[in-house]
Amino acid sequence: MTAPGWRRDLFALPDLVYLDGNSLGALPRTVADRVAAVVEDEWGRGLIGSWNHVPGSSSGWIDLVDRCARLLAPLLGVDAADVHVGESTSQSLFATTVAGARMRPDRRVLVVDRSTFPTDAYVVSSVARLLDLEVRWCEGPGDDGGVAALEAVLDDDVALVSLTHVDFRTGAMFDLPAVAAAIHQHGALAQWDLCHSTGAMPVDLAAAGADLAVGCTYKYLNAGPGSPAYAWVAPHLQADLDPPVAGWMGHASPFAMRLDHEPRTGVGRLRVGTPPVLALSALEAALGVFSGVTTAELRAASLQLTGRFLAHVDTLAARFPDEQVALVTPRAHHRRGSQVSFRHPHAYGLVQALIARGVVGDFRDPDIARFGFAPLYTTLDDVDRAAAALAEVLESRAYADPAYAERNAVT
Numbered sequence: 001m002t003a004p005g006w007r008r009d010l011f012a013l014p015d016l017v018y019l020d021g022n023s024l025g026a027l028p029r030t031v032a033d034r035v036a037a038v039v040e041d042e043w044g045r046g047l048i049g050s051w052n053h054v055p056g057s058s059s060g061w062i063d064l065v066d067r068c069a070r071l072l073a074p075l076l077g078v079d080a081a082d083v084h085v086g087e088s089t090s091q092s093l094f095a096t097t098v099a100g101a102r103m104r105p106d107r108r109v110l111v112v113d114r115s116t117f118p119t120d121a122y123v124v125s126s127v128a129r130l131l132d133l134e135v136r137w138c139e140g141p142g143d144d145g146g147v148a149a150l151e152a153v154l155d156d157d158v159a160l161v162s163l164t165h166v167d168f169r170t171g172a173m174f175d176l177p178a179v180a181a182a183i184h185q186h187g188a189l190a191q192w193d194l195c196h197s198t199g200a201m202p203v204d205l206a207a208a209g210a211d212l213a214v215g216c217t218y219k220y221l222n223a224g225p226g227s228p229a230y231a232w233v234a235p236h237l238q239a240d241l242d243p244p245v246a247g248w249m250g251h252a253s254p255f256a257m258r259l260d261h262e263p264r265t266g267v268g269r270l271r272v273g274t275p276p277v278l279a280l281s282a283l284e285a286a287l288g289v290f291s292g293v294t295t296a297e298l299r300a301a302s303l304q305l306t307g308r309f310l311a312h313v314d315t316l317a318a319r320f321p322d323e324q325v326a327l328v329t330p331r332a333h334h335r336r337g338s339q340v341s342f343r344h345p346h347a348y349g350l351v352q353a354l355i356a357r358g359v360v361g362d363f364r365d366p367d368i369a370r371f372g373f374a375p376l377y378t379t380l381d382d383v384d385r386a387a388a389a390l391a392e393v394l395e396s397r398a399y400a401d402p403a404y405a406e407r408n409a410v411t
């Protein structure tokens with residue numbers, strides 16, 4: 001079995017225990033030089049020619065979207081031709097939600113989970129307002145992976161169900177294929193937000209019967225703050241793909257400069273404007289750390305890490321019963337993503353006290369301490385060091401120190 005953190009040497013990590021890759025992934029060592037080369041050589045010296053080909057390469061910036069799609073596809077269990085890369089997660093989700101709703105014009109309901117990341121709820125609600133549809137809420141994954149939660153809300157008026165695969169607060173995970181099957185039984189489409197999944201586990205979208213998916217690349221894919229998101233549309237749906245915005249890069253012939261819009265075929269219809277070359281270049285470089293890695297290896301390492309930390313949390317909850325440490329992450333392997341979260345009455349101060357001790361997790365309202373485990377660069381020693389620091393913070397009640405308790409961090 002691959003040891004967790006087996007590719008740590010490919011990352012530029014400071015000397016600390018970094019358990020926040022579920023918010024922002026660590027820096028792969030190749031990214032800085034790649035971005036510098038894009039700026040100095042490709043832009044500075046290649047200038048406009050770099051759109052067609054960069055010095056010493058047979059391809060140019062115009063091919064970046066396809067090159068990044070080819071690197072992402074294996075991590076998604078899909079064909080690269082069905083992947084678009086370039087907008088933010090929220091913008092991608094807006095486009096796929098509108099397009100998905102338009103694929104079921106006779107249906108009036110969009111379903112979203114109460115455990116979703118807020119931007120997903122805002123996006124789905126904005127699409128409902130735009131298309132005069134109804135938003136219906138479903139509960140989160142639960143013990144059965146979410147089938148009962150979906151069955152409670154599905155009917156023949158549901159056009160699209162948009163779910164966040166792994167709960168950003170608790171790490172609870174929907175059973176993607178089982179939930180997709182339940183959604184299809186009612187003739188609706190299954191859309192997934194994979195921000196807390198891809199890069200830490202298999203998602204196998206094609207085999208799982210998903211219809212649409214989006215995800216960010218700045219978490220477990222380590223492409224940097226604000227890096228471009230990806231969107232995926234199942235091949236059998238692409239002929240009916242009608243996104244809300246038709247831009248020139250989504251035109252079959254962008255440089256024909258015609259006023260009539262002839263959309264590209266397939267997922268290329270999701271392209272809108274000029275691709276973010278610097279960010280896509282960083283993404284392409286960052287994805288190099290996954291070369292030769294299988295998603296099964298990622299998952300095995302992730303489960304070792306989260307399982308080890310879960311055991312530590314259980315031990316500390318028993319050792320300090322008055323601290324009211326309450327695990328919120330499912331213990332069952334098939335029910336959890338690559339994070340461990342627990343409640344504590346002073347969770348914000350506890351996280352700040354841990355950061356002061358070189359262990360970086362984060363806090364999420366109302367009272368959750370959250371720790372993300374990136375399989376490629378987090379080690380079991382990191383887990384043990386984090387547990388030792390947590391024990392010290394609980395024993396000393398350092399979380400109550402006004403220096404930690406006052407809420408001033410925003411992320």
Ligand SMILES: Cc1ncc(COP(=O)(O)O)c(C=O)c1O
Nearest residue numbers: 088089090117164168193195216
């Ligand atoms: C599940 C999920 N979806 C979406 C987002 C954010 O979307 P965007 O990249 O558009 O800010 C996040 C976190 O930022 C997230 O955790």
Ligand SMILES: Nc1c(O)cccc1C(=O)C[C@H](N)C(=O)O
Nearest residue numbers: 022023024117168169195226411
């Ligand atoms: N996207 C973020 C941002 O722009 C700033 C700070 C944090 C983030 C995050 O990724 C938050 C993250 N999605 C979460 O699960 O809380």
